[in-house]
Structures are given as C-alpha cells and as structure tokens.
Amino acid sequence: MDETNETVLVTGATGQVGRHVVAGLVEAGVPVRALTRNPETADLPDDAEVVAGSQLDPAGLARHLDGVSAVLFMLPDFDLDALTESVRVVGDHVRHVVLLSSGAVRDDVPTGEQPGPIAHAHAVLEEAIRATGVSWTFLRPYGFAANTLEWAPAIRSRQRVALVQPEVPTAPVDERDIAAVAVRALTEDGHDGARYELTGPELVTPARQLEIIGEVTGRHIAWKEQPAEEWARSLLGPDTPDEVIAGMVDDFTDRDPAHTDTVARVTGRPAHTYRDWVEAHTRDLAGLLPPVSRADAGxxxxxxxxxxxxxxxxxxxxxxxxxxxxxxxxxxxxxxxxxxxxxxxxxxxxxxxxxxxxxxxxxxxxxxxxxxxxxxxxxxxxxxxxxxxxxxxxxxxxxxxxxxxxxxxxxxxxxxxxxxxxxxxxxxxxxxxxxxxxxxxxxxxxxxxxxxxxxxxxxxxxxxxxxxxxxxxxxxxxxxxxxxxxxxxxxxxxxxxxxxxxxxxxxxxxxx
The missing domain is CATH 3.30.70.100 (Alpha-Beta Plaits)
Structure with missing residues (x-):
C-alpha cells in the first residue's frame, strides 16, 4: 500500500510483537491506533492512540475502524468463530490486512488437515482474510526467540532447564524483526499477497542457546532433555487428544530446520542474532540478582x-x-x-x-x-x-x-x-x-x-x-x-x- 496519513490499527498492541509495531509506526510518522484490553496499563508511545478492545469482540472492533486503512491482526487465542467474524468486519472497512500467522502453516495441506492446532487456527484465519477480497500479507514466523523466556524460572532458580531436542538447530527470530517486517508491509507497496517466512539469521541448537545466555549473564546453566510429547502436552493441556499431540510432535520433529533471509530482504538490514536478543532480555531471563557464582570474576x-x-x-x-x-x-x-x-x-x-x-x-x-x-x-x-x-x-x-x-x-x-x-x-x-x-x-x-x-x-x-x-x-x-x-x-x-x-x-x- 502507499504511504498514507490514514491510520493503521494494531491489534495485540501490548504483546511481544505488537508493541514494537506500534513504536515502529510512530517512529515512521504513521498515525497508529493501538488496540488493547487495558489501555491504562499499556505503556505505549504517547503519540499512539490507545483504545480498549479485542479481536474476540467483532462489534467492539468495528467501532475502532473508522479512518483505518490497514490492520495488523493477530490471534489472542483459538476462538475461531469470533476471530473469523472479526476478520469479516475488518474486511468491510480497510484496504490491507497484515496477519501475524505461523511458520507451522503448510501451503500444500488443506486448512482442515493442517498439522496441529496452531497451524490449523492460523490457516483458518488466512483463508478468512483471503475471502474478504482485501489485499493481504501473511507473516509466518517460525520459533520466536522470546519462546526461550520459558526457561527463565529455571535459570533464575539455578535449576536444570528442560530442552526438547537439545542438539537440533533452529533459527529463533527476534520479535523486533517480525515487527520491522510488519511495519514495512503496513506502510509500503509491494507486499500484497506475500507470505513471508521469518526466521533469525543463524541456526542455533537449544543447548547452544543456553550457552549464549550463560555467556551474556555470567551463569553456568545446566539442562536436561524433555520428551517432545511431554512438551506438546504442557502447551496444549492434559486433556488434548493423543492424535493432536502426535500431530504437533510430528510437525515439530519431522521438518528440516527453517532458515530464511526474509527479514534482511524486506527491511534492508540484517536480522538480530540470538545473542542480540539475549542481550536485550537479560532481566527477563536472569532476574534482578547478579551471577554471584561466576568463575571469571576475579x-x-x-x-x-x-x-x-x-x-x-x-x-x-x-x-x-x-x-x-x-x-x-x-x-x-x-x-x-x-x-x-x-x-x-x-x-x-x-x-x-x-x-x-x-x-x-x-x-x-x-x-x-x-x-x-x-x-x-x-x-x-x-x-x-x-x-x-x-x-x-x-x-x-x-x-x-x-x-x-x-x-x-x-x-x-x-x-x-x-x-x-x-x-x-x-x-x-x-x-x-x-x-x-x-x-x-x-x-x-x-x-x-x-x-x-x-x-x-x-x-x-x-x-x-x-x-x-x-x-x-x-x-x-x-x-x-x-x-x-x-x-x-x-x-x-x-x-x-x-x-x-x-x-x-x-x-x-x-x-x-
């Protein structure tokens, strides 16, 4: 889309990606309306118009679409009936939708046969957005670097971190890079119909990721291997059917590691490395206390x-x-x-x-x-x-x-x-x-x-x-x-x- 003075609506504006999108749009001089459940605690830039609402409330969402030309849409949960209705409402008001989708979505698999609930939910939303007839861009990040915040409680308490497939490399993507691609897609021409697969710039095993956290924060971090089935059930819940768990595990374990240069191509700058991400999140990972035990402190x-x-x-x-x-x-x-x-x-x-x-x-x-x-x-x-x-x-x-x-x-x-x-x-x-x-x-x-x-x-x-x-x-x-x-x-x-x-x-x- 052309650069415009019309407003961009960002849903999930206080999330890991959303708040960076808001900041990027404000920095670019684009009017931005930030949708969040609790505007009072949003802590977003002063130049952003912060409004109360949710993608799960289609009628409420419609009230915030006046004057909006583009929307960043993301899934707060898997209530697909409410989300698809919100997509329809958005399609009636705007010219362009950027969806924060998932790298789990497979283009060669029908929507109803996508591997696992994450891929299925995002595929449903992609299909709903295409059906509106508006121009669209789908952002498909693979593993977020921020997912490793799940390790923080163990790191802070000096316990062993549970790793799934510790020696299988991935390319964790920094939420700042996802946001930078989103800002480009929301404000520039040339992104209509793009499916951007997003990763970090390097393949790093989970075991090496822990080593990097230890190097940055001065800690020795031990780990133990966690079975993939146990990990999947911890995410999806104890009552999830076995076949759903098996599908998620198969999708997680059977794919070759994804590694793209999309961030650099779209933004014109290198993607952040995993070490860059760790250095920006030391407090989140390691807490407030120093690494008293570090061996290099003479x-x-x-x-x-x-x-x-x-x-x-x-x-x-x-x-x-x-x-x-x-x-x-x-x-x-x-x-x-x-x-x-x-x-x-x-x-x-x-x-x-x-x-x-x-x-x-x-x-x-x-x-x-x-x-x-x-x-x-x-x-x-x-x-x-x-x-x-x-x-x-x-x-x-x-x-x-x-x-x-x-x-x-x-x-x-x-x-x-x-x-x-x-x-x-x-x-x-x-x-x-x-x-x-x-x-x-x-x-x-x-x-x-x-x-x-x-x-x-x-x-x-x-x-x-x-x-x-x-x-x-x-x-x-x-x-x-x-x-x-x-x-x-x-x-x-x-x-x-x-x-x-x-x-x-x-x-x-x-x-x-």
Whole structure:
C-alpha cells in the first residue's frame, strides 16, 4: 500500500510483537491506533492512540475502524468463530490486512488437515482474510526467540532447564524483526499477497542457546532433555487428544530446520542474532540478582550508599543503573548490581570485575565523572564504605530457588586465613554438607574474603525477610552452634547483618 496519513490499527498492541509495531509506526510518522484490553496499563508511545478492545469482540472492533486503512491482526487465542467474524468486519472497512500467522502453516495441506492446532487456527484465519477480497500479507514466523523466556524460572532458580531436542538447530527470530517486517508491509507497496517466512539469521541448537545466555549473564546453566510429547502436552493441556499431540510432535520433529533471509530482504538490514536478543532480555531471563557464582570474576567491589528516604533510595538506584547507558562500559566490568536495604535508606552495589587493575583503571579514568552525574540527579548521597573481595566458597542446596532477599552478614578478620578457616568450619556444619534439612526459605550462602584480609562477607539468600527472621530466631541465638563457632574463632569478630531486596543487574560484554 502507499504511504498514507490514514491510520493503521494494531491489534495485540501490548504483546511481544505488537508493541514494537506500534513504536515502529510512530517512529515512521504513521498515525497508529493501538488496540488493547487495558489501555491504562499499556505503556505505549504517547503519540499512539490507545483504545480498549479485542479481536474476540467483532462489534467492539468495528467501532475502532473508522479512518483505518490497514490492520495488523493477530490471534489472542483459538476462538475461531469470533476471530473469523472479526476478520469479516475488518474486511468491510480497510484496504490491507497484515496477519501475524505461523511458520507451522503448510501451503500444500488443506486448512482442515493442517498439522496441529496452531497451524490449523492460523490457516483458518488466512483463508478468512483471503475471502474478504482485501489485499493481504501473511507473516509466518517460525520459533520466536522470546519462546526461550520459558526457561527463565529455571535459570533464575539455578535449576536444570528442560530442552526438547537439545542438539537440533533452529533459527529463533527476534520479535523486533517480525515487527520491522510488519511495519514495512503496513506502510509500503509491494507486499500484497506475500507470505513471508521469518526466521533469525543463524541456526542455533537449544543447548547452544543456553550457552549464549550463560555467556551474556555470567551463569553456568545446566539442562536436561524433555520428551517432545511431554512438551506438546504442557502447551496444549492434559486433556488434548493423543492424535493432536502426535500431530504437533510430528510437525515439530519431522521438518528440516527453517532458515530464511526474509527479514534482511524486506527491511534492508540484517536480522538480530540470538545473542542480540539475549542481550536485550537479560532481566527477563536472569532476574534482578547478579551471577554471584561466576568463575571469571576475579575481583568483587561491594560498596554502600546511604540516602535520606525511600524515594531517594530508589532514585539513586535508578540513576546508578541508568547512567551506564550514557557512557562507555568499562573494560573488565562484568556486571553491576544494585540492591535496596529494607531500612529504606541504604543501597549496596555489587560489582564484578575481571581483576582489580581493571577497576583501578576505571577509577582513574571515569569514576569521578560518573559519581558527579549521579550526584547531580540525586543530591545527598553519602558513600559509606567500599571493599574489594574474592568469592571463596559457596553452599547451595540441591533444589535451589530464586531468592527474594539477600542478607549481607559481615565479619572483621585479622587475616584472610582466619576468614577461610571460619568458612571451612561453617560449610562443614551446613545442611548442604551434613545432610540435615535446610531451614525453610534459605536458598544458599556465598562466602567472600576481602582482598586485604580484613573482612569476610556472607552473601546469604532467602525467599523472604520472614524466612531470614525465622532462621535468626531458631538458629542464631547466642547459645546456638554458629554464634558459638564465631566466639571460638580467634581473630574473627561479628559486625552484623543487613537485609536487601534486589533492584537491578546490568551486564557488560562477555569475556571471550
């Protein structure tokens, strides 16, 4: 279609693809009407007209089609009666429809015989759109890179990720690239009748995808193989007929891996790699906490700030994280994490560096400018303390989970050897070692020794503040085992503990 000042309607506007389409149309200067169930929480560009509605409500959809020349249509679910009626309504109002279809659709198979419910549903909608007589473009992405967000809970909790066919390569496509093709199809001539099969630019096995996530986020991610039948039933539901499950599995396992250059041909730029996608979704995949266990961190800087109130605390944390967007990332900085003290005043920064010299180079070249910028944004920050550590030993349960609270337990030591002896004794008594049941809600302990030998820090992870309070009440009174061990260890003095909740972790480029 010609470029026009007429409005484009985007359905599913807050979805993974839809919000990028809205942003792309706004950036191109095209009037856009964004359809979503909850406009109040849409968080879309200000220049977009956000309206309430759904593709499953044909009558309501019709009210938003005045002045609309083109529509991006996508399936929120498989209510095909409502969706086909909505397609008919759209066809009565617009000149062009772009359907976010599926790579599972086969052109050589009748609609009623498509392999599996995903292919069938999209084939039905494609047929309905053709029947309206409007011009159309079908986008047929294969596996979304975003599908790997299903791995996030296991990654965050350090459990093994279940992979289907772990060594069979696919070419995951970035939702930003699907959106870029959609914007072209909605705003340019030359796309009428096109069936665009969309993939990423490279074939990558699921096992390698996990390695890439680990490289970007500094984590070792273990995996286990999941049978394809179990995977299909988890998607379609336990009551799905066996023949439907078998059809989906056959379609998934029998095809040669799809790999196209369609994104580059249509948009005129290379498609995003899977690594590009991971780097844009580190928080979604890995959560808010740092990869404390990463083996390439030779030096850890732990620094503490204090501010006046809770508002300033969050503002200082945001300023510290956001400032990295505006300056070159320091060589040797692997990850920088900020946690918020439950007292409402304290922040702790946990920065992992390859080595101390890299930190010193940053201090000489850029730390003052960074601090000045942050102080200008949030006046009144008091920088209390900073110390360099190395991770010494860890005690992590066999069934870990994603912690919600970090407790930093501090000790003064006369030498590094004193701290190491104490940690060795403590791990010998730890439930991970002695087989006793771990306290409910305790996720793990990561023991750090100060580089100058003057301190020991226990990064202790818990599900909640209440879980830590129970451990203190039940196991850490003066006559309990661990406090007695502290008392009996020469050269060791307990300083105290403070509770924190995670705020954000940002990552530098992986060390290769």
């Amino acid at each position: 030096y850890v800087l732990v620094s503490t700030w204090r501010v006046a109130d809770t508002g300033s605390q969050r503002a200082a944390a945001a300023a510290a994280v956001d400032d990295w967007r505006d300056r070159p990332w320091p060589a040797g900085l692997l990850a920088h994490s900020v946690l918020l003290g439950t007292d409402g005043h304290t922040l702790v920064h946990y920065s992992q560096w390859t080595d101390e010299e890299s930190l010193e180079q940053f201090r000489r070249a850029g730390r003052t400018a960074r601090n000045d910028t942050i102080d200008a944004d949030v006046p009144g920050i008091e920088r209390l303390d900073a110390a360099g550590y190395r991770l010494y030993r860890e005690a992590v349960p066999e069934q870990p989970f994603e912690p919600g609270v970090v407790v930093l337990v501090s000790f003064r030591t006369d030498t590094a050897a004193t701290g190491e002896r104490f940690v060795d004794e403590l791990i010998g008594r730890h439930p991970v070692t002695n087989g006793e049941p771990a306290p409910e809600g305790m996720a793990g302990n990561h023991f750090h020794i100060a580089v100058d030998g003057s301190r020991m820090l226990n990064w202790a992870e818990f599900a909640t503040v209440e879980a830590h309070e129970r451990v203190v009440a039940e196991r850490l009174q003066a006559d309990d085992d661990v406090p007695q061990l502290v008392e009996r260890t020469p050269g060791l003095d307990a300083v105290g503990f403070q509770r924190f909740v995670p705020y954000r972790t940002v990552y530098g480029p992986p060390v290769r």
